[in-house]
Amino acid sequence: MTDLISPDVEQLLFDATTSRSRRIKNRLASIWMLGALVVAVIPLALVIGYVLFKGIGQLSVAWFTEDLPAVTRKAGGGMGPAVVGTLLITLGAAVMAIPLGILGAIYLHEYGAKGRTARLIRFMADVMTGVPSIVMGLFVYTVWTLTFGLNGFGGSLALGCLMLPIIIRTTEEMLRLVPDELRQASYALGNRKWRTITTVVLPASFGGITSGVMIAIARAAGETAPLVFTIGAARNLNLNIFEGPMTALSVQIFGNAQTPFDAAQSRAWGAALTLVAIVFAMTILARVVSSMVARRHAA
Amino acid sequence: MTLLTHDDSVAPAGGGDASSLLEPTSGRRGDSVFKIVALAAGLVVLGILALIAISTTREAWPAFQQEGFGFITSSTWVPADGKFGALAFIYGTILSSFIALVLAVPVSLGIALYANEAAPRRLRKPVVYVMDLLAAIPSVVYGLWGIIVLAPAIQPVYKAISGAVGDIPVLGWFFNGDSGRSYMTAGIILAIMITPIITSLSREVIATVPSAQREAAYGMGATRWEMIRAAVLPWSRGGIVGSVMLGLGRAMGETIAVALVIGSQSQITAHLFEAGDSMAAVIVNQFGEASGIHRSALIGLGVVLFGVTIIVNVSARGIVSRFDRRSQGA
Numbered sequence: 351m352t353d354l355i356s357p358d359v360e361q362l363l364f365d366a367t368t369s370r371s372r373r374i375k376n377r378l379a380s381i382w383m384l385g386a387l388v389v390a391v392i393p394l395a396l397v398i399g400y401v402l403f404k405g406i407g408q409l410s411v412a413w414f415t416e417d418l419p420a421v422t423r424k425a426g427g428g429m430g431p432a433v434v435g436t437l438l439i440t441l442g443a444a445v446m447a448i449p450l451g452i453l454g455a456i457y458l459h460e461y462g463a464k465g466r467t468a469r470l471i472r473f474m475a476d477v478m479t480g481v482p483s484i485v486m487g488l489f490v491y492t493v494w495t496l497t498f499g500l501n502g503f504g505g506s507l508a509l510g511c512l513m514l515p516i517i518i519r520t521t522e523e524m525l526r527l528v529p530d531e532l533r534q535a536s537y538a539l540g541n542r543k544w545r546t547i548t549t550v551v552l553p554a555s556f557g558g559i560t561s562g563v564m565i566a567i568a569r570a571a572g573e574t575a576p577l578v579f580t581i582g583a584a585r586n587l588n589l590n591i592f593e594g595p596m597t598a599l600s601v602q603i604f605g606n607a608q609t610p611f612d613a614a615q616s617r618a619w620g621a622a623l624t625l626v627a628i629v630f631a632m633t634i635l636a637r638v639v640s641s642m643v644a645r646r647h648a649a
Numbered sequence: 650m651t652l653l654t655h656d657d658s659v660a661p662a663g664g665g666d667a668s669s670l671l672e673p674t675s676g677r678r679g680d681s682v683f684k685i686v687a688l689a690a691g692l693v694v695l696g697i698l699a700l701i702a703i704s705t706t707r708e709a710w711p712a713f714q715q716e717g718f719g720f721i722t723s724s725t726w727v728p729a730d731g732k733f734g735a736l737a738f739i740y741g742t743i744l745s746s747f748i749a750l751v752l753a754v755p756v757s758l759g760i761a762l763y764a765n766e767a768a769p770r771r772l773r774k775p776v777v778y779v780m781d782l783l784a785a786i787p788s789v790v791y792g793l794w795g796i797i798v799l800a801p802a803i804q805p806v807y808k809a810i811s812g813a814v815g816d817i818p819v820l821g822w823f824f825n826g827d828s829g830r831s832y833m834t835a836g837i838i839l840a841i842m843i844t845p846i847i848t849s850l851s852r853e854v855i856a857t858v859p860s861a862q863r864e865a866a867y868g869m870g871a872t873r874w875e876m877i878r879a880a881v882l883p884w885s886r887g888g889i890v891g892s893v894m895l896g897l898g899r900a901m902g903e904t905i906a907v908a909l910v911i912g913s914q915s916q917i918t919a920h921l922f923e924a925g926d927s928m929a930a931v932i933v934n935q936f937g938e939a940s941g942i943h944r945s946a947l948i949g950l951g952v953v954l955f956g957v958t959i960i961v962n963v964s965a966r967g968i969v970s971r972f973d974r975r976s977q978g979a
Contacts, residue, residue, distance in 0.1 A: 356769040372872055379874035383767050386759025387776060390848075393841045394783045397794045453690035461684050462691070471691040473966065474698055480895065480962035481955065482902020484929050485701065488951040492704040511697055518694065544683035572787025575904040575929070579936055600789045604905055607793045615797060622790045633785045637778075 408620025423611035442506030451517025487576035500582030502591030508576030520562030557643025564636035574600035709949035748836025757847035784845035792906035804829035826922035830912035854888030894965035
């Protein structure tokens, strides 16, 4: 345990003078802190372990290429349409949310600053991160699906709404890290403000923004609730997000998890492994990008 | 639109727009166009929030009109008879989120303090890393694990506990029932999901405690625990409360994991080991086969959920920002 807790002043200096009850309380506090970490790591290990061991048997070439089986309680078929659906729907969301989010952040930090409009937008973006994803799904259902029917784009809209505030807030944090001297140097060279932002500020914060955007995409890719009412259900590959129902990995996990059939449950584990792999890959890539940039700055 | 006029008086962040002095005429249009585009992008946030409130309320209106206040005060939800009282689901949302907080707060605070105050330097980053991974797992995967692994495994435990304390007053009221899919299971899954959120937010708050305060406490001979109680916790109390409330907001809105493990029973009971239902879970479970007034009642549940989470989030942000101002002013 001493390896996992950094040495305490008490141990270094006061062993002789600190009273027994104070030392015991301090020791109990250390046990609590370390115990909390262990308690949190156990479910993480269990969930990842189950997903890996139960899901790995499902993966094969056919898993990624074949359509979903017609009868879910029997084995066979693949998850191809769901993998493609998750990627396409998330891509559609990213295409909408990334430019809007970065522009919004530029407004907040470069133009609005501490003004009233910017403060309001900033506050509302924070509030928007707290809007439950199912509410976003219902919202898109009322404004899009009721008129245009079930299609992938409805899912993209809902996921885009979830990504937007995250991108705005993380991008603003990254713009804040760009030193003012860079902006002033650019102005001194006669650059206009919009040229300064596009050619100096954005390139300087590129790494941080990329990593924030990828976290937002990873978060969106795993969402289920906003997709359930908006994309419908499909068994076959559909590459057109504007036309006809689609399916996604998260929706397949949700559907198959509720059935009592072994084959369907195994399919749910396989889909979970595929989804977790996609999400982890993006999260880790985001970390690598941001640490690479941090190292370049330090050098 | 008065918002726009306020904005013109705002000074730019980049330390003065010197370029406009040098080039009074050329390229000015590019600047104002860019500014307007950026502002429009920012205003999209306000637009979406307003549109959410308007469009969902409009779709839910028939149900609100039919039920009146009964929508949130009655617990009779029988779609076949056209009766829509959501009280049991509101109760389920509150109870499962409350269980999640009771379980998650001590764990999250412990980890946050460990990562910032007690861990050896080389372990701090890995701890944060583990929390990031925990946060990255999609909620449907927790739900899958909850329904297939946790619920059957924990059911005998519930049975044993309710058998042991079922006859004791007070304890027996709460720790009763033997359903694997229950309020308690939903609370446990929610706790796993909100722990990384509360941990990372309160860790940020704890990191703002000035090291001079820590050193002052150590200088007076405090042990680490006494230092935490005297220097760290009082300083970060507001921010920690705020981050716990943000975790609460997340727990109340969580849908898929809860829908899978709460058991889908419309009832109000203090028995934690019995099946219940939550607002978000009902929406996702019933929406597919709903039509007409039933559908508008489900959207109405979404409106209530939206309202409640907005209130929780706004007050949490209020607490956090008041705390921010104080710590900057000090």
